Amino acid sequence: MTMSKPFPSWDDQFVAGFDEPQLLQYRSNLLGSDLRITNYGGGNTSAKVMQRDPLTGMQAEVLWVKGSGGDLGSMKLDGFSTLYMHKLRDLKALYRGLEHEDEMVAYLPHCTFNLNPRAASIDTPLHSSLPYAHVDHMHPDAVIAIAAMENSEEITRKVFEGQVGWMPWLRPGYELGQRLAAYNEAHPGLRGIVLAGHGLFSWGDTAKSCYENTVDLIARAQSWLEQEREKRGAIAFGGAQFDNLAAPQRDAVLAKVLPVLRGLASQANPMLAHVNTSAEVLEFVNSKDLLALAALGTSCPDHFLRTKIRPLVISEAVYSQSGDELTKTIEQLLAAYRADYTAYYERCKRANSPALRDPNPVVILLPRIGMVTIAKDKATARIAGEFYVNAINVMREANAVDKYIGLPEQEAFDIEYWLLEEAKLQRMPRPKPMVGKVALVTGGAGGIGQAISHRMLAEGACVVLSDIDQASLETAVAAMAKKYGADHIRGVVTDVTDEASVIAAFDYAAAQYGGVDVVVSNAGIASAAPLEETSLALWNRNQSILATGYFLVCREAFKQMKAKGLGGSIVIVASKNGMVASNQATAYCAAKAAEIQLSRNIALEGAPFGIRSNVVNPDAVIRGSKIWTGKWSEERAAANKIEEGDLEAFYRDRSMLKRSVFAEDIAEATYFFASELSSKSTGNIVNVDAGNLAAFTR
Structure with missing residues (x-):
């Protein structure tokens, strides 16, 4: 946490x-x-605005306040709730006290101004109860550090020289709004x-003065902490x-x-991983105080609602393990964490508490490496x-000046299992079918590869695009x-004929997401030549890319899926030419036939591990396909004694259905095999060729 960079400046010219x-x-x-x-997603802002009432035509005071579920950094005007202030004030007559404060949330929709569909958040009373035109409620690290100190009240007075008040922790809601108003008066x-353990409320008469007041208070807190830390010669987290x-x-x-970690944590629901090796994280995970501070848990509710109250720390001794030993060790660590979390739930649950949620850790700390979430x-x-x-920033600053304290366990539980939070979770839409899944697509920058990736991304998957063409790859990833x-998208330059390059691509997928669930082997070339003119170099090029390359990709996919322990789907994009010979394309057809047999062997060996392998056979995908931009187009036209410009019509008219095949058609078949739609299919082949009698599977 540093103040080397100033806070964003208010731009009067921009807002004129x-x-x-x-x-x-x-x-x-x-x-x-x-x-x-x-x-x-944290913090909230508001403004009290005079507007024309659409019913009466008279001016009415309206509270504009960040709505439920929004994010301040990206929100637009439709992210704000709008409510009549006179109705919000009238709610006080309905309030029956702290034990009944949650019922006040149900009254908020009755205060809506102009039929605004944006739901009001639980923090609305914190803004409506204060008498100021503009109110901010932020969660800055510097202020939370002060709020989470053992002597928070005394230090708040010292830092802000009496210009900022202090209140003990209370869960956000109607009661806190009333107490804020009373304290302010x-x-x-x-x-x-400052609200202990939570954050800062600040205000102003105008939008600009409110903003400047908020950032000035935060800057003052940070400056004081820095000076105090320097004066004391404090060593962060007890040193390295x-x-x-x-x-x-x-x-x-x-x-x-x-x-392994992701697989074991995904037994109930699919999960994805994220790695953070930032300087702040490394300073913490490498420190002498790591275990003691991690056990205290986070303080601010906005933090532990996302992170759970405590992380899991994995010992460095695990790093040297592999195979079954590694799986067994991580399984034991997760089991111990789940047991501890379940005990926490049982200690703190109330008669009406929601059921126990996923007891696996969200935050995993690895000394010498960083953090996985x-x-x-x-x-x-x-x-x-x-x-x-x-x-981490809060703990560093609080411990440097005073003593960091976490939120009491019961208070933390009551926030985490708050019925209003549970209701919000239940209102969330059902996830798309591929959410939590990771697909790696080779040849991902080509027409078919991009179509396949778009199809899976649209269903919620994360995709790692792999291609040898860096420029095309970067363009595709950006789009x-x-x-x-x-x-949702990553790109990795890969030469599928190079074993080290393929291994590196799968290591990259593991580091970015925690491993793959779907692999589409699609990288390809095409070539044609009469048999007697097929050089050894041409033969080897086809075998290297289309046979060896597919073997290397599928082997590494198999290894990672097996380690993850949740099965997986391998889809080989082969060709109609793997089923039936084409004139003057010996090297290509032989390599494509090898791909099909490779898939069958993978299906056989993968079945005990839930790893499926299937084949999609395209034919004559001309539009958008990179293999038709080189000599292949010229060669196929020559072999069929037609003009290049007539190729699409030629292939369309020779099909039984008389229809052209597009990249999106291949993507649809690939998605079928990649998804749970085909969960009971392995070792199968789907031809997407508009009908070719000779290529019928037997």
Whole structure:
């Protein structure tokens, strides 16, 4: 946590002409753009605005406040709830006290202004109860560090010189809103209030003054912490106990450990992994105080709702293990964590608590390596890691000046298993069928490879595009990242004929996501020549790419899927030419036939491990296919005694259905074999050739 970079500046020229809701959005985006101010999805902002009531035509005071589930950094105007202030004030007459505060959430929809469909969040009363036109509620590391100190109240007074108040921890909700208002009224002239263990409330008369007040208070907290730490000569986390592993050693351990870890944590639901080896994380996991601080758990509720209250720490002794020994050790560590988490649930549960959720850890700390976070999708895993980095920053600063304390266990449980949080989880839409799955597609930058990747990305999968053409690969990855989100797509340059390159591609997939669930072997070339003119070099080139290359890809896929222990699907994109010979294409046809037999052998050996292997046989996919941009087009036209421009019509008209075959058709068949739609199919072949009698499977 450093102040070397200033907070984003308010740009008067940019906002000239903005109305109050637009200024609120601008302020929110500024605050959410800096993780030192608040986390992804964390914090909330509001503005009280005079607007024309669509029913009466009269001016009404309207609360614009961040709605449920939004993110300040990226939200638009439709991310705000709008509510009548006079109705929100009238709710006080309905309030029956702390034991009944959750029922107040059901009244919020009755206060909606202008039929706004954006649901109001539980934090709405924190904004409506304070008398200020503009209110921010942020979770900055620097302020949480002060809020999580044993002597938080005293230090808050010292840091802010009486300009900021302090209140003991209370769960966000209607009661906290009332207490904030009462405290503020009893202490006139405050610039903000620190809530113990949680964060900062601050305000202003205008959007700009509110923003500047908020960032100034955060900067003041950080500056004070830095000065105090320097004055005391504090050593972060008690000093270093371990050194970092060199990058090659680190990567080798992650490639080995992550598929096993992810597989064992995904027994109930598919999970994805994210790795963080940042300086902040390494300082923490290598420290003498690691075990003691990790056991205390996180303080801010926004942190542990994402991370669980405590992480799992994996000993360095595990790194040297492999095979069954490694699996057994990690299984024992996870079992112990699950037992501890279940005991926590049993100690703290109430009569109406939701059922026990997935008891596996979200955060796994590895000394000398970094942090792994595991969650239902890549974005959630990444964001959980960002939240734990915030928690690390809080622990570092709090312990340097005072003593860090976590939230009491029962309070933490009541937040984690809050019925309102459970209701929010139940309202979430069902995930797409490939969420939590990782596919690696070779030849991914080509027409068929891209179509296959788009098909799986659209169903929620994460995809690693593998291709030898770096420029095309980078273009394809950028386009898919823009369409589906950067978390869902990665690219790795791979030469499938090079064993080390293929192994590196699978190690990369493990480091990025925790291993593969689907592998589509699709990299290819095409060539044609009469038999007597087929050179050994041409023969070897076809065998190297189409036979050896497919073998290497499938072998490494098999290894990783077996280590992960959850099965998997291998799809070989072969060709109609693997089923029936084509004139003057001996080398190509022989290699494609080898691919089909390879798939059958994989299906045989993979069945005991739930690893399926199937084949898709395209024919004459001309549009968008890279193999038709070289000599193959010229050669096939010559072999069939037609003009190159007539190739598509030639192949279409020779098919039984008289239809052209497109890359998207191959993608559909591949998706069938990749997904659970074909969970009981292995060793099979699907021809996508518009009908070719000679290629019928027998």
